[in-house]
Amino acid sequence: MSSNFALILTLGCLVYWLLLNKADVKNYINLFFGKKVQNQVIDLRPVLGRKFRNFLVEMGIVIQDPNRLDSVYVPKVEQISDGRLKVEAIGDLSKRLVSESFIWGLESYLNGSGFDIFVQSANYRLDGCVYFTLVRGTRSDRMSF
Secondary structure, eight states, X not given: OHHHHHHHXXXXXXXXXXXXTHHHHHHHHHHHTTOOOOSSOOOOGGGSSHHHHHHHHHHTOOEEOSSOTTOEEOOOEEEEETTEEEEEOOTTTHHHHXXXXXXXXXXXXXXXXXXXXXXXXXXXXXXXXXXXXXXXXXXXXXXXX
């Protein structure tokens, strides 16, 4: 009975670890079978939905509606190319979007969603949007002791 419980617990931990490290596991499987990895393509469309809008609200990246006190405006977010994220800077959100606290929160949200991503730069442009450049694979860039 206890050995069955230990086996189930071990398999559960393995599944949990696989879910947390989806991107790395996929790359290891591709390397094992000899498939060519697609140059670390970053596709963020699956995580830019309702959960991401809730993340923006939690981080305070919203503008209060001047006509109604019970509604707010959330900026539009889209992936414009591989590794590039565009966030509309409505109102005075440009300073909050390029702040270190938001960048760290964005990295933690994306890494918690299964990506191994580092925000390389965040630039505000005159078209009223903030552009984030994302780089994949920060684990290999960091020093380990």
